Amino acid sequence: GDSVTQMEGPVTLSEEAFLTINCTYTATGYPSLFWYVQYPGEGLQLLLKATKADDKGSNKGFEATYRKETTSFHLEKGSVQVSDSAVYFCALMGRGTYKYIFGTGTRLKVLA
Amino acid sequence: NAGVTQTPKFQVLKTGQSMTLQCAQDMNHEYMSWYRQDPGMGLRLIHYSVGAGITDQGEVPNGYNVSRSTTEDFPLRLLSAAPSQTSVYFCASRFRGSNQPQHFGDGTRLSIL
Numbered sequence: 001g002d003s004v005t006q007m008e009g010p011v012t013l014s015e016e017a018f019l020t021i022n023c024t025y026t027a028t029g030y031p032s033l034f035w036y037v038q039y040p041g042e043g044l045q046l047l048l049k050a051t052k053a054d055d056k057g058s059n060k061g062f063e064a065t066y067r068k069e070t071t072s073f074h075l076e077k078g079s080v081q082v083s084d085s086a087v088y089f090c091a092l093m094g095r096g097t098y099k100y101i102f103g104t105g106t107r108l109k110v111l112a
Numbered sequence: 113n114a115g116v117t118q119t120p121k122f123q124v125l126k127t128g129q130s131m132t133l134q135c136a137q138d139m140n141h142e143y144m145s146w147y148r149q150d151p152g153m154g155l156r157l158i159h160y161s162v163g164a165g166i167t168d169q170g171e172v173p174n175g176y177n178v179s180r181s182t183t184e185d186f187p188l189r190l191l192s193a194a195p196s197q198t199s200v201y202f203c204a205s206r207f208r209g210s211n212q213p214q215h216f217g218d219g220t221r222l223s224i225l
Contacts (some may be wrong), residue, residue, distance in 0.1 A: 080181030
């Protein structure tokens with residue numbers, strides 16, 4: 001079945017450091033791919049998405065590119081801030097299905 | 113613009129008690145879902161609905177019931193609470209379509225003693 005694998009955390013960075021959170025997926029066909037962010041005490045919020053190969057999703061300085069050849073959707077940001085501290089979830093939805101498949105989440109801590 | 117509203121935010125139950133977690137959305141979304149979030153396990157789908165009057169089981173449905181009598185509401189019922197159901201529960205909704213994002217409520221933190 002479909003699955004999402006993302007790097008375990010926590011990831012601890014200093015402010016202004018470069019961020020990469022790895023995400024790979026297994027799915028039949030061409031799923032839609034998403035990154036969600038969860039701040040403490042809140043629900044998940046959509047951060048960005050990509051719906052076809054080579055699409056780049058971007059939002060708030062975060063980017064991720066849909067790589068069909070490597071089945072990956074890695075999240076990157078050039079310069080993190082303390083306010084980026086949160087849990088990040090990679091997710092997919094297969095074509096013709098209802099269900100989202102979520103990764104286990106990666107906690108990011110950014111130190112001032 | 114309320115989005116997805118969950119109540120209560122916190123609840124403590126004793127083993128064997130029953131309760132209903134409420135979820136309401138005001139975005140006219142067709143699809144609604146209930147997830148539980150446990151440390152190291154991400155989000156697991158409990159039940160979902162593709163429209164009023166239609167519900168189906170997700171990955172971990174045992175011990176939970178749902179109904180969808182209106183487009184707006186999707187309550188989750190715990191029939192006889194067990195300590196294994198201690199978790200954070202999230203309701204989500206979205207429009208039909210494979211690239212539609214989900215909108216989440218802020219969660220209900222449930223402890224079963």
